[in-house]
Amino acid sequence: MAELTYREAVARGIAQEMRRDENVVFLGEDVAKAGGVFKATVGLYDEFGPLRVRDTPISEQAILGAAMGAAMTGLKPIAEIMFSDFLAVCFDFIANEFPKSRYMSNGQTKCPLVVRTGNGAGSRFGAQHSQSVENWAMMIPGLKVVAPSSPADVIGLLAASVRDPDPVIFFEHKSLYAVKGEVPDGEILDTLGTAKILRAGKDATIIALALMVPRALEAADILARDHGIDCEVIDVRSLVPLDTQTILGSVSRTGRLFTVEENPRLCGWGAEIASIAADECFYDLDGPIVRITTPHIPLPAADNLEDIVLPTPQRIVQKIVQSMN
């Protein structure tokens, strides 16, 4: 056991996989010599050298295109897109190339690669550097989509993503990089498509992702202590594949579903889960499904404004209390 930051976990996860498999290569802007703008890839260049850890120009389409071509022909590339907002400048690869070539070629083409990207708000960077865009990937058939909330999950899910034969979009939360957590020694390998019940409860199910996970847990503590409401908290971890069994199982037990989403509201991942629950466990529901999200607005830069637009433990508590009464 060691205590690592989420940031250190990224580097350790990549290193673990690069040591295991020589075909794992890594590319992105400022990722090699400088160790990444979030310092999440420090040490990799020194250990694996300039042929496996490569700095690129500011050419996101070339980064993802090159990753795809390499993946199709035998390598296992990990590509970094510095901020997830920049997925927009290379979205053709995300939406039209990675996820469709296998299908269109009737199974001839493979595309085993991982796109890592810094996602989410909290750094006061403003509307073009703070978005939560997991739904940009989730809505595209053929991708897998992962977003860990703890250092241990970072390593295990990153390893699973690298070993996965399909294209995986891996969202790291910028506001979690400095967060510490216990990490087992030795190789860590987790499983995509598995949600985790982090807190058992009988009155309501709260589903959260990434930065919203600690906030949901904090809210659950307050709800139990101050309001006598006993919430089950689930960390979705992987949006595709989606562990609907764990989610629907919980909702069936508790009868209530709340999602806590950092994304602006429309078509967020919570909408999809809500629609699944409203269909498949409708008769187990005891009350409305409520989504707690960032309002459907671009993000403000100012710290006091940014702090109030994202779901906070207080807002989660208030919404749940209001809806449960």
Add this chain to the structure above:
Amino acid sequence: MAELTYREAVARGIAQEMRRDENVVFLGEDVAKAGGVFKATVGLYDEFGPLRVRDTPISEQAILGAAMGAAMTGLKPIAEIMFSDFLAVCFDFIANEFPKSRYMSNGQTKCPLVVRTGNGAGSRFGAQHSQSVENWAMMIPGLKVVAPSSPADVIGLLAASVRDPDPVIFFEHKSLYAVKGEVPDGEILDTLGTAKILRAGKDATIIALALMVPRALEAADILARDHGIDCEVIDVRSLVPLDTQTILGSVSRTGRLFTVEENPRLCGWGAEIASIAADECFYDLDGPIVRITTPHIPLPAADNLEDIVLPTPQRIVQKIVQSMN
């Protein structure tokens, strides 16, 4: 009254607005001299000349960027992105530029423009030319999103979009271009954010968009005739602003909600509406909310396969019958 095709309605709608306002300009690939690859803009170049109707290089980022810069400084550009799938090559403008500049500048910057694009399946073009991607726009705060289903709506909603002070993404359905409909004479101006109840009914609400609208209507006829199920059919028309009053009003009356979506399932517009209904009219619901969508797959090219992946009237009927019994 005249009978026009949906394709002709596009040209008439643009012409109506260009006649009204000299600041309306139009650009895109092959849109001018050749009248567009879908022949939806035939005649505009002849009427309005080469300064107002302009052919561009294959530079989608330049097209949308130029439209934005012109819109910021006083023009009212209409930009064509030939196939909606290509929004992916210029997605930065859709996701990060158009919709955020007004907010970030605290109201200093305006962006009144329309992006028209050919959307949807049915042409046997395969996975990169057939997608329904309304959710790519709907999920972005700051945009307006429109998708008409009839020639009259094309003109009225296009006019409303051109006169709107905000960026509007206007999805024309490729498989509707040849469809005819009655269109009133003279100027037509509709209102964004208004859904239309196309068929009144008391047993269930079916919500549809674009090509799915005629299919939902056909299904409703079959359901009434063969199964004694009386469905209300709503054409959403505009995803943002969303006419939740009409939608929720209907669901409250009928007690059941079905969405018919051409998009692959995850995070489609129907998920958002389902999540709103599951929250705001939960206690009016008499049964599960069911989404009828294209499966979450890339689209196949072959005609027989393409025909079965999209929701058909038969599949709609079957799903509704199954769920209502």
Add this chain to the structure above:
Amino acid sequence: MKKPAAARARKAAPAKKPSAAKSAAAGKRAGVNDDIGADTRLELYRLQYEIRVCEKKAYDLFLQNLVKGTSHLSLGQEAIAAGFAGAMKPGDKSFCTYRGHAHTLARGVPMEKMLGELMQRDNGLMRGKGGSMHLTSEEHGVMGSYAIIGAHLPIACGAAWRAQYLGHDDVSVCFFGDGTTNIGAFHEALNFAKIWNLPVVFVCENNLYMEYTPIGDVTAVEHPAADRAPAYGLPKIIVDGNDADAVYRVAQEALEKARSGGGPSLIECKTYRHSGHSRADPGAYRPKGELEEWLKRDPVKIYRERLAEFGIKEAQIKKIEKAIDEELDQAVENCKAAPLPPEEIMTTDVYADGGWAWRN
């Protein structure tokens, strides 16, 4: 596919402007000291002829509504596909656009498999799932046909990167049109290929038009690819794309350069498409007489004449043509008789496990 003799390419001189280049060498050639040789020439002709008749057939089938969706023919551009495929080695990789029939055939994919895909039958290359714009045959090195302009240029870089990293000696060849030189991905890919010194060859087939818009109307330079080469530290290479020999020589040289660690090339082939952009486009946007001028420089016709100049017997040529004609007839029959793709493949091969499950 029969491989042409591995004759070393001569230094390729930039072609004269097509209008002026009109069989300048006719009658002057000697079979003896020729760098290409009869076997290769016959193979280059065979490829061009196969593409020509197969494309014509595809158009007929389209008019009969037997080719579904869309189709983008390479009629008039056969020499480029033949010249490159003739020079490529078996492990080399081709990356094509929606206008990819020619390159797919040229790498050895049987006509039946290609036409089956255009007809969206179960015997098609991808069993109808991809359609004409996405022809892929990895076993022949055809790494896909890409229908969104520009995307496959960076992808080809990636395949070349893999070769470099693993020490493989294959080269990736990426074909695209003149219109593609104005999209952002072109720029990113060219710079990337150069700085990483990748074994990739970018081939611009300049057929003078995008879909309907003349490339000259929307491009800041005269030669949309070649005039951009210096922006990526690359030499300007222009070749007569209607002359399979000229293409073959330039291809040999670029492939050899890439294979030996010399890095990428960008080659602009001047050509013209005889048919419309896609489907039944009548090409009304063309100035009168333009097509006729180019038909005089029909690559298949001039190459057939050249074979005679080099002393190749008419009977040899006829034999090749007949074999292809017969194969094509049979291919069409087989496609017509082939079943539609079965419904169950609609959801296969989304993910590597063969299925499409996004949930448990």
Add this chain to the structure above:
Amino acid sequence: MKKPAAARARKAAPAKKPSAAKSAAAGKRAGVNDDIGADTRLELYRLQYEIRVCEKKAYDLFLQNLVKGTSHLSLGQEAIAAGFAGAMKPGDKSFCTYRGHAHTLARGVPMEKMLGELMQRDNGLMRGKGGSMHLTSEEHGVMGSYAIIGAHLPIACGAAWRAQYLGHDDVSVCFFGDGTTNIGAFHEALNFAKIWNLPVVFVCENNLYMEYTPIGDVTAVEHPAADRAPAYGLPKIIVDGNDADAVYRVAQEALEKARSGGGPSLIECKTYRHSGHSRADPGAYRPKGELEEWLKRDPVKIYRERLAEFGIKEAQIKKIEKAIDEELDQAVENCKAAPLPPEEIMTTDVYADGGWAWRN
């Protein structure tokens, strides 16, 4: 902003390589026949000085945690902002990047408004909603600062298109870094500007680095912007970006060309940033001594020296400096005292109606 005398620009000779260009003209200048003149020179100095001290203050405030989020300083690049702003007319439009403090100030935005935004206070230019990377002041012609590399180049084309269409005589000027020349939008914008002959000036501030990676490591040509100009039918223009006079002359010429219907220009300014890329970046990736070399060519320092060479009195200079120092002190006080933005503006101005309603 006081406008410099409308002296016509001389033909700008490409600058010598910065390392060699070291005040070559020192002592040789005559005040009499000078094309720029004392008033303009004082204004160019005033702008550079204001940017310099305000950027230094921003850094101090960042270290005190009073500037929130991030900030990208133009220390060392002041001459470019001053030279261009000095040459621009009131209606001209500036399009900036996240590294936009300098250009924003240079167009006349008060320091308080800018620092207020960096400090995310209610007195900021955008009341804290945009933050340091998105400085916008339409009343000063600052049409926004864009934080996603490349996007504002096509946007600037659009503003220029509007001027052309409406017959306005303003010019759009678009500033960006060396790293930006490798992204696709650069390519699309340059070609587009040229074929539509738009009144837009593209200004590449080549400070030798992207964030931490030297531009030379990832670029196929030596001069990332200038060496690409011919790919868009444009002349190669390189200027010493640490010499405000040289920048001013080139700017005058390009603006005049654009204004008179001559179309776009692409100008590469050679410069260096004295500080790190952003926030507290120590710039550890720089070779030893590099910064020191460039500090010798500090644009503010050399320009101040030049003023003396042209006979401008120390007292005049001091007066300018003092006025700015005082304004800055006051600005900082005001910002510190300013309230945070009120919560209710969190949802204003998403749409033109002032609100954010996406539903009824």
